[in-house]
Amino acid sequence: MAPATLIETEHSSLFPHGGWDTHHHIFDPETFPYSPNRHLTPPAATVQDFDDFRKKLGITKSVLTHGLSYGDDCTSLKAFVPQLGQKVTRAIGVIDPEETSDDEIREMHAAGTRGIRVNLYRYRAMEDINLQKKALAAHLKRITNLSLPWSLTMTTIRTEFWSELAPFVLDTVIKEGVPLITDHFALLKAPSMLSPEFKSDPTKQPGFEPIMRLVRSGHLWVKLSAPYRVSELKPDYEDLKFLVRAFVDANKHRVLWGSDWPHTPRMKVRTHEEAMKETPYMVIDDEAWLRSLRLWLSDEEWDLLMVQNPSKLFSH
Template sequence: MTTTVTENPGKALFPNGGWDTHHHIFEPALFPYSPQRHLTPPAATVEQFVDFKRKLGLNGSVLTHGMSYGDDCTSLKAFVPLLGSETTRAIGIIDPQTTSDADLIAMHKAGIRGIRINLYRYKAMEDVELQKKAIIDHAARVAKLSLGWNLTMTTIHTEFWSELAPFVEATMAKSGIQLITDHFGLLKAASMLPSQYHEDPSRQPGFAHVMKLVRDGHLWVKLSAPYRVSERPDYADVKFLVRAFFDANKYRLVWGSDWPHTPRMRVRLPEEALTETPFLEVDDLAWLKSLRSWLSDEEWDLLMVENPKALFN
């Protein structure tokens, strides 16, 4: 979780404010983790995130429910007012079969504006058909109450997008719900790709399908956690992905820190999942400065201010 920042760089980086649309809070001493969790993170408290946000110069955030808490959003509803209800929105996790209408309405009143699909629960991390089922179940549940919520789903198998893309287009159009994918859709920069894709990373599996969804307005993408898509310590090769997304559709992109920087997504054996795993060390300020240098003033303002306000109103 170590983060290198200097005091108040935000005057230069965020003259119009800035939103972190993907971060977590973990306080297991107050809210125990689910016994069925896929990862055991150390504590990352409200106070620590508030300090992180202040030092970077951010003024808004979207708290994303950690999957280590399962579908119990008690902690999420408690954290939002502590972070500041006026400047914080949240993304929860539900069980589409058992979460009641009353629960969803209470979540909305608590500042929750979207649902994260937990593919671990569906045992769907390696199964594209089960991923489709998870989308259908959650879209139907969220659409029922017309709360204006969005859905977030991220697959570790980018090759699945060839099947997911037409399905997502049809399902989201029917439901009227916005779909988001985290961490660049887990499309990879050159340093994390096999050698045959180094010269042209756009040839990697899933790239064309994700870009078409973004271009056509059917998918939002969080430009978050570059360490999940690049092996370079400076993330310089991520520029290719950033520019590809902006050239596809600058109105469907938001930024997230992924604080406190949990490891890459994968299926873990039960013993490993229950063992505390340390956070990654990330220089968030250096990453933000690189990202800013690749964008125009208009693109930066859309990414950091206007797009998140539109998505998480």
């Protein structure tokens, strides 16, 4: 099918059948203080702020992703979901596999949580593949032991790790029937962020082939989110077209869209002093990015990305 023509009218042209934002945060440190062991100190970004944001864009449903600044304390998450509207909001939580009780996990499910994200900062695993596998296995065990219909999300900044992670995922996560999600284009890069050796052929960058194999086989869901983490060409991020098309062509049923609102800075390991200092959000033109993305997809692909795929994964 040929790419759809974008009519520059109202926001309804972007979301004629509604639309899901599958990755956003809420930060309210006055009501819910951050963890003392956090990796980042974001400014307030409240429920009302997000409500204004989603109405401006025309988003109708969302998945609140627990901010890692709160650690594994999901008290705030359980409070934010009903404020956002439990009929239109689902959540991705964070747990401590050794300390979070079964009762608390069941409470999270009752409050609208439908998956957990692996906090690699807690494991000091951002640069260690063996610790990443350990963390993934520990979180998987908690989900399967409770027979919860949840997904599992893990995002590594070291894309080359996927060569070893892919067979591990097949032998563990997929064998248990748990959907695996990775955020932000799996942190594969557009040419504007690649070293010279990969600019001419970005498909040769580390991790590209094993990630695409997992997507193609249906074993990995990828969020086309936070383009500013993988491209320098804001506001339209035109060099991301090749990566969007690669994921969609690999498996149009395994792609999701998320805003990453309120746009925290790029992932990195910070010193404790850096982490305790309030860090401003990035200024992003979300509508410009969405309109750019829309031009690269057919009507069917857009509806899968924005409505059908997230509904399949999160509506239960």
